[in-house]
Amino acid sequence: MNGDAWSLGNVEPRISEESSDKSKVWKLTEISEPSQCRSLRLPENSRVTKISRLIFTNSGNAILALASNAIHLLWKWQRSDLNSNGKATATVPPQLWRPSSGILMKNDVAGTNHEDAVPCFALSKNDSYVISASGGKISLFNLLTFTTMVTFMPPPPAATFLAFHPHDNNIMAIGMDNSTIVIYNVRVNEVIAKLRGHSKRITGLAFSHVLNVLVSSGADSQLCVWNTDGWEMQEARFLQVSAWRTPTAQSDMAVQFHQDQMHFLVVDETQLAIYETTKLECLKQWVPRESSAPITFATFSCDSQLVYASLLDSTVCVFSAVNLRLCCRINPSAYLPASVSSNVHPLVIAAHPSEPNGFALGLSDGGVLVFEPLESENKWGVPPPVENGSASSVAATPSVGAPGPEQAQRR
Template identity: 55%
Template sequence: MASLEKDLMFLILQFLGEKKHTETVHRLESESGCYFNMRYFEELATQGKWDEMEKYLSGFTKIEDNLESTQIFFQIRKHKYLEALDKRDHAKALDILRKDLKVFELDLFKEMSLLLTMDDFRANPILSTYGDTTSARGHLFRELEKLIEANPLLRDKLQFPVLAASRLRTLIDQSLNWQHHLCKNPMPNPDIATLFVDHTCDQPIAEQASSPAITHFMGGVPNITGFPPMSPHVVPGSANAGITTADQATSLAARKKNGVLTLADGKSRTSNVSSEGPTPWKVTEITEPSQCYSLRLPDNVTDTKVSRLIYTNSGSGVLALASNAEHKLWKWQKSDDNLTGKATANAHPVLRKPKSGITMINETSDKNPEEAIPCLALSKKDAFVVSASGGKISVFNMTTFKTEKTYMPPPPAATFLALLPSDSNIVGVGFEDSSIQIYNLKTSEVIHILKGHGNRITGLAFSLALGILVSSSADSQVCIWSIAGWEKRNSMYMDTPRGRSRPAVSDVRVQFNQNQNHLLVVNEEQIAIYDAQKLDWLNTWFPRKATGRRITSGTYSADSQSIFVSFEDGTVSVLAALNLRLRCRINPTAYMPLNPSFVRVLVIAAHPSESDQFAVGLSNGHVYVVEPSESEGTWGTSPPGST
């Protein structure tokens, strides 16, 4: 495939992905053979969709292409066979043996045949470690991943190029602007009816020095500052002829100058009002309870602050870790008021308390628990939570609340936890001594120790699609580590906006967006977006210095189209993720009407599937779930260039 043709294929894949045509995306990946989606392949393995795995794989390689390809197909078919045996479906196992495994070497076929005669194939020494279905599928994928990365036909197709959002739409906008620029009789408000033929303006208008450009056709055009002419010339009467953006006058596009972050016009400022043509766009202000739905989760204890807060992955619960090391779990049930059983501000959840009376409480150190740095991570299927509050790391069963295991007594104390998405037995543990350990919870073994930070670890985030772990530390350093060999790939320090000083110590958090091509980095001073692979700076947002407000937490919404930012005073700002423009500001009086001035918002969490819902944890122990009212529909309108 030619280089430009391949680029076009990636642009189409990005466009289809942004439009949520998931099945089409994966079919095109396979049919074009340009990008092997490891994350999708893992999903198929986890779900046991063996035929779909082979069909997807066949777009890139055939069973006889090389040794690695043969091994990949064999491992998939072998596991399909073993699962049939484990379910005691001998008829299906025999069918798999005859149709799928007979093509391999005779010795392998004979070994597989012998397993049919055993009551339990685990009696075979080679298969004695075969666990349950879930763990076996996880182990299979790790083996397949190694073979794929070693396969010369696949290893160069594992990285999706880093593209600006909606790149194909941007190129179309640029083309239309240029076509309109070449019109003999340009109309001020051209009507674009189709992309099937070149644009022309049919009706003449009065002569003018320059024609207005078409802006934001089919959505916003991020960071377009000009389109190069086909040959050197100057259009009279316009210093910005060609492509323009509607908000050049108040652009927040930033530049780097002498290592310092500045705005496009060199002035350090933010803008709450942008413009698109003659119509001004304004930030939506939510100040009244009637403008949103909010629900305080039931709990009688209000003497400890909420230190950490997350939704369950199913979206039906909220889990909080308090400063006294105790966990609280709220669960929603299906009802007439809540048909989905998902978390909502319109139905009351139940504070889970097992009949045994057991509570999930972390072990603490000799220090004051209030001074400890709490951390927690939830397994993919919400089966268990890994947590620490300055003492040992504990693993709790989310159904019975029993403590399954404890690990790693301090010092050093754990300060951040992140589970490997493909295997919840593997956890990344950040420590107060700046080290990171990759640890196997099942075998209680340290897989690797990562060293490269100069201060305590404040954030960890895995990306299977990119094959990396990103870490952050209290001195604003961000590092990238390869999951394959755990070597350090890259590192940088967060830029400091001009006129501001970098905090000596700050809780820097990192999070990948849904497509895993952008990295959100948050500290008390700013929200920043970086390229997820190269750590190239893309954009920054920070509150006006005059407000004196400090950011306490920030997170992507479920669809990664918005970023929720919480402040100490209880204000929540909703930013458009594409350009970090402020969409909506939610005043604390709207969702916690009683004495909001006496409490602080410490943490914010986004619902995993409801894009406009979030929860906040307060300094008085309260937790609120907040979502827009039916009349509002969503949190404000999209600013220019944010779609």
């Protein structure tokens, strides 16, 4: 991307004959057998039937999930001879943790319609607190004891997305199902601002501590950029949607900042896209071909070199974030036993906070799996060579997807 600092991928220059030969023999890495990668299904809670939200703790030694029935699950890894750093890994099983009190961390669901509720949560930087909601009041939990510190903002409207302010854990952005965004100080129980610009419920929020902005996405397919100094809207743009596929009523457009805090990833059922923040310009886009399954979720790896995406047919795709070119495809046969129903699929993906090749899937049957490449490989394949030296073109592998009507968008 013409020297952009955010293009952090190690794309080899196509100068020598050797690199030219490589381009002719490049082959997509396909993983179809359990022996071709390392995966671990975590201990399960029989009361949980669907994983709605999933995140690694910032320390990297635990995974937190929010199930569709408002129950939180926490898995912790311990230091051991097999796991000297105590980080989350697919090689050593963790403990499904509960405090000695036996208390269950469950959201308020009084008076809510289970089918309409949108589960959401956010974790504080020090891993001590989680704010969470499942259609009812927002709860602030102590993650060490599972105790409820406070509940606030009973619906209507109900919270649909939660995000901590990057500079102050007492301040949070709360996306609502009535299309507003509330900036709230939980310590003094005060609403700082109400942001209005969307026409449907809020589906995603992401702060940039470099640009001092908040990016929001909505079920109206709109992206908005808000200045965090005065909470005024700076830019707004509707997502370009392929004519042959429109998001369903429950499709959640999500946003996540790149490590450089200048660009962000947009994902919905119909596409992956990377945007420049200040002008809301789409730089790259990947659209599944018309016959392929919709995207269910996607996330950057911790170093923003990769994008992990899950599809409704249980395929997991690993892209190079530099150009959204496919590096690796993990087929369901690699991690789902043949006895598992074909209706089981990933709903959410979480990236390991310190291992770029580590990620976890939350499944529609309540299962959570952790993935890593084989130690001998140490990566999820390699992207195809960049054609004509252009890193900004949209790429799609024919067997997975093809570029949509919005083709490569360049500066």
